[in-house]
Amino acid sequence: MVVIPEAQTADHPKVIGGAENFWLYSETEGYDITHPASPDAPKIYPRMTLKTDSSRVVIAPARTALVIIDLQNYFLSPAFKRPSESRGLRVVERLINEAIPACRKAGIPILWLGWGLTHDDIESMPPAMIHDYKIPELGVDIGPVQLDDGSTVDGSKVLMRDQWNSEFYAWKNRLSGFWGGTEVEDILKRRGIRTLMFAGCNTDQCVASSLMDAVWRNWDCILLSDATATTSPQFAQNEVEYNMEGWGFKLTCKDLVDGINTLKTSQDTEL
Numbered sequence: 131m132v133v134i135p136e137a138q139t140a141d142h143p144k145v146i147g148g149a150e151n152f153w154l155y156s157e158t159e160g161y162d163i164t165h166p167a168s169p170d171a172p173k174i175y176p177r178m179t180l181k182t183d184s185s186r187v188v189i190a191p192a193r194t195a196l197v198i199i200d201l202q203n204y205f206l207s208p209a210f211k212r213p214s215e216s217r218g219l220r221v222v223e224r225l226i227n228e229a230i231p232a233c234r235k236a237g238i239p240i241l242w243l244g245w246g247l248t249h250d251d252i253e254s255m256p257p258a259m260i261h262d263y264k265i266p267e268l269g270v271d272i273g274p275v276q277l278d279d280g281s282t283v284d285g286s287k288v289l290m291r292d293q294w295n296s297e298f299y300a301w302k303n304r305l306s307g308f309w310g311g312t313e314v315e316d317i318l319k320r321r322g323i324r325t326l327m328f329a330g331c332n333t334d335q336c337v338a339s340s341l342m343d344a345v346w347r348n349w350d351c352i353l354l355s356d357a358t359a360t361t362s363p364q365f366a367q368n369e370v371e372y373n374m375e376g377w378g379f380k381l382t383c384k385d386l387v388d389g390i391n392t393l394k395t396s397q398d399t400e401l
Contacts, residue, residue: 143155143156143159143162143169144156145169146161151165151348152165152169153350154166154169159179159186159188160179160185160186160187160188161185161186161187161188161379162188163187163188163189163324163325163350164177164188164189164190164193165190165193165324165325172397173397174190174193175190175394175395175396175397176190176191176192176236176237176393176394176395176396177189177190177191177393177394178191178236178389178390178392178393178394179389179392180352180379180381180385180386180389181381181385181388181389182352182379182380182381182385183379183380183381184375184379184380185379187352187379189325189352190324190325191233191236191237191238191393192237192238192322193322193323193324193325194238194239194323194324194325194326194327195238195239195240195241195318195321195323195325195326195327196229196230196233196238196239196240196241196327196329196354197241197243197307197326197327197328197329197330197340198225198240198241198242198243198329198330199243199244199307199328199329199330199331199336199337199340200243200244200245200330200331200332200336200337201218201221201222201225201242201244201330201331202244202245217331217359217360217361218331218359220359221329221330221331221357221358221359224356224357224383225329225357225383228357228383228384228386228387229329229354229357229383229386229387231387232383232386232387232389232390233386235390236389236390236393238327239321239323241299241300241314241317241318242299242300243299243300243301243302243307243314243330243340244300244301244302245301245302245303300312300313300314300317301313301314302314302336302340304339305335305336305339305340306336306339306340306342306343307336307340307343308340308343308344308347308349309339309343310343310347315347318349324349324350325349325350325351325352326341326344326349326350326351326352327352327353327354327386328340328341328351328352328353328354328358329354329357329358330357330358331358331359331360331361332359332360332361332362333358333359333360333362333366333367333370334360334362334366334367334369334370335360335362337353337358337370338370341353341377341378342377345377345378350378351377351378351379352378352379352380352381353370353371353374353377353378353379353380353381354381354382354383354386355371355374355380355381355382356382356383357383358370
């Protein structure tokens with residue numbers, strides 16, 4: 131994935147990148163993306179090792195966030211006549227049963243990122259996006275929605291902020307949450323986050339758009355491949371997974387769960 135121009139030793143890992151943003155590489159640990167203050171600074175703790183499809187990667191849980199994209203009622207709820215056994219709901223199940231508990235145990239914060247529009251956002255949205263994604267109903271009042279248990283909720287306005295159909299914790303107003311017109315990066319930087327693990331739907335649209343923009347804006351990116359899904363043909367999912375070779379790293383929810391067993395809270399626990 132990364133060309134290492136010089137040899138390295140176990141005591142002196144190779145520095146990949148510049149002074150402000152670098153990784154460390156050694157054959158014993160793989161890629162260290164914990165971001166110490168300098169290449170020679172003491173190791174960052176807590177730290178854990180993840181087995182990706184191409185190498186080992188060491189992360190600092192406190193500097194890593196799981197970013198879950200677009201798993202919103204509007205896209206998933208059977209109340210909107212979405213399939214009750216959709217690919218998106220299978221992703222939700224895998225996140226609930228595997229990825230989220232692993233993150234809680236490791237101390238990795240979770241950011242739920244999804245659509246949350248204002249009227250100004252709709253006015254300034256590119257026509258190509260509205261046309262291509264066939265969402266001319268943005269902002270339209272849905273009205274009452276009946277749930278599976280027979281209860282009724284106010285569906286509110288389509289994908290507008292603070293509505294039941296779009297309920298979330300951080301908002302985006304384009305396919306990408308990292309294009310520069312949102313507060314997402316400020317939220318993450320205030321927490322000292324440097325590494326992002328991406329999950330959600332659709333893989334080839336909002337997930338890939340967010341991930342690619344994040345890469346170009348100097349975030350370290352990891353794709354949870356089986357915690358993403360798309361309604362597009364399978365080749366679209368395959369293409370995103372293939373391109374992770376140049377965008378960062380790829381692993382499964384099981385790889386994340388297994389990484390918990392490598393968690394080191396201090397140098398003493400490595401002895």
